[in-house]
Amino acid sequence: MATTEEDRPLVQRLRSPGAADASPGGGRALKPLPFSLKGFLTTFFAVLLVFLLAAMASRVIKWASDDSSTVERVESSVDGAEGTRLSGLVNPNNGSHPTLTTTADCTGDTQLPVLGGVDVVAYWALSAGSEPVFGTPNLVALFGDYRFYFSSIENLRTFESDPAKYIPAWGGFCSYGVAAEKFWRSDxxxxxxxxxxxxxxxxxxxxxxxxxxRPMTKFLLAPAKNLEAGDAIWNGWFPAERGGPAPLNTACLCSEEMCVNG
Known part of the structure; x- marks a missing residue:
């Protein structure tokens, strides 16, 4: 009697030639993948790294662009502030002749700060020859109708406690000019x-x-004489008994770039 496949012992069936392709679960064995898993992962991470580097480079470029824009905005803001501070000032190169400037030209615009906004209290902490410290419109004290700017709240309070001490001598005009040049007058x-x-x-x-x-050097050749002369001239122009503060210089200002050393 012929033996069928079903009649053979299970072990023999599993060992038969046709069973070599059978999987332990009874299905067909999986064929090898057409590519290397290691190669796939290598490629994947390489692409990911390139993507991340590109994103970082884009962010750095954006930051650089933003920084450049910020610098331009700041420079523009500074230029604008400087223009505001200098607007309304009298051209000093037109002021060498007394008929070209008047007291009203130099002192009439009280919306401008005295002496261009320098902190007059800060001078007392500076060494001789140092550049002045500029104040800010956010820290302002009024003296009559005139505005003084300060760089700190402490300096503002110091000024308010004794303004007469810190107000510039002779209105903030050139002290040598007041004391020794004969063509100036109260008007x-x-x-x-x-x-x-x-x-x-x-x-x-x-x-x-x-x-x-140059005029500062001339003044120092005879400081006591010039101080006495300047006080007499200024007080004659603006006697204390007339009431109110003497005029203060808000618009007739010089700088090394604007004025000839004369």
């Missing part, structure tokens, strides 16, 4: 002052500004 002021050319003399204790180095 024709204009010996321009440069806030970076300044002195605080022992025994006087007042802030003096000058047009440039």
């Amino acid at each position: 024709i002021l204009g010996p321009f002052g440069d806030p970076s050319k300044w002195l605080i003399l022992p025994g006087d204790g007042k802030l003096h500004v000058f047009r440039s180095e």
